[in-house]
Amino acid sequence: MYPFKAPGSMQTTGLECRIRRELTPCDTGSEVPTMAVEIPAPQPAAETPKRSKFIRMPMEDDLPPGPNGLPEGVRLPTEDDLPYSDGEPMESWRHVEQMHLLMEPLRLAWADRDDFFVGGNMFVYFSEEQLRNRHFRGPDVFVVLGVPHRERKSWVVWQEGRVPDVVIELLSRTTADVDRGEKKLVYQNELRVPGYFYYDPWSGELAGFQLQNGVYLPVEADGEGRLPCHPLGLALVRWRGSYQGVEADWLRWAYPDGRLLPTPGEAGAEQARLERERAEVERQRADAERERAEAERERAERLAAKLRELGIEP
Numbered sequence: 001m002y003p004f005k006a007p008g009s010m011q012t013t014g015l016e017c018r019i020r021r022e023l024t025p026c027d028t029g030s031e032v033p034t035m036a037v038e039i040p041a042p043q044p045a046a047e048t049p050k051r052s053k054f055i056r057m058p059m060e061d062d063l064p065p066g067p068n069g070l071p072e073g074v075r076l077p078t079e080d081d082l083p084y085s086d087g088e089p090m091e092s093w094r095h096v097e098q099m100h101l102l103m104e105p106l107r108l109a110w111a112d113r114d115d116f117f118v119g120g121n122m123f124v125y126f127s128e129e130q131l132r133n134r135h136f137r138g139p140d141v142f143v144v145l146g147v148p149h150r151e152r153k154s155w156v157v158w159q160e161g162r163v164p165d166v167v168i169e170l171l172s173r174t175t176a177d178v179d180r181g182e183k184k185l186v187y188q189n190e191l192r193v194p195g196y197f198y199y200d201p202w203s204g205e206l207a208g209f210q211l212q213n214g215v216y217l218p219v220e221a222d223g224e225g226r227l228p229c230h231p232l233g234l235a236l237v238r239w240r241g242s243y244q245g246v247e248a249d250w251l252r253w254a255y256p257d258g259r260l261l262p263t264p265g266e267a268g269a270e271q272a273r274l275e276r277e278r279a280e281v282e283r284q285r286a287d288a289e290r291e292r293a294e295a296e297r298e299r300a301e302r303l304a305a306k307l308r309e310l311g312i313e314p
Contacts, residue, residue: 078159098201102141105261114149123154141168163191165231171200188216194231199251
């Protein structure tokens, strides 16, 4: 209640007031009509809902007929509109190197192809909920076939028209439960990724799943302990060896016959070995040719000497 004297009339502009007339004695002893105005406590202005930077992804029933299925002037966000980094580093140095060990051999083996994409530790966008909450990070490694081979900031399903064919998550102390549970369900029910695998670079835990009739079924290892990856026609195998100077159990790609897909370093070393072998073969061939020529010269000299003995000038 905020009382104040108001001789005459009072004008209230832009304020709803409840006015109660009172009689208050003044210094002259006369009664002067006064007013006490009860002003409601200020209320916070209603917050204007912020308009999202991105529109809701239309469902099939929302789309009007048209070449793109979208209303005129409306577009979905692309990789250039969406965040492509959360600023969070991977769990450990070994996680980073394991990611590279899965990505680089594939790129090298398919160097003559232009219809695939191999991504790592980057966002995959597939739902409106992600645009609102941004709570779902991208896979550690994923592979998509049948798409143009080009650089991308993130994978946007509605822009590309395809989901990943294979996803691999690298388990860690802080992500293992999510990778085995929540993310697995997302890849099964939302993205419907044909092949899902997870691997712990420290303990060696490895599991794979193949989507059949909308449900992930475990992938059984073959007699050599390899997990077939049917979408790629390859297999995943634990490999004990040295990579980047670290002797450890690593997860690697292999051909169905067990041959490992080489890393760039291994491919370079193999190329150098083959070059050395070719050089050695060439040296041996040259030596053999030289020996053959020397033997031919000696035979010709013996024949010439024999003819001279017979009085015949060769």
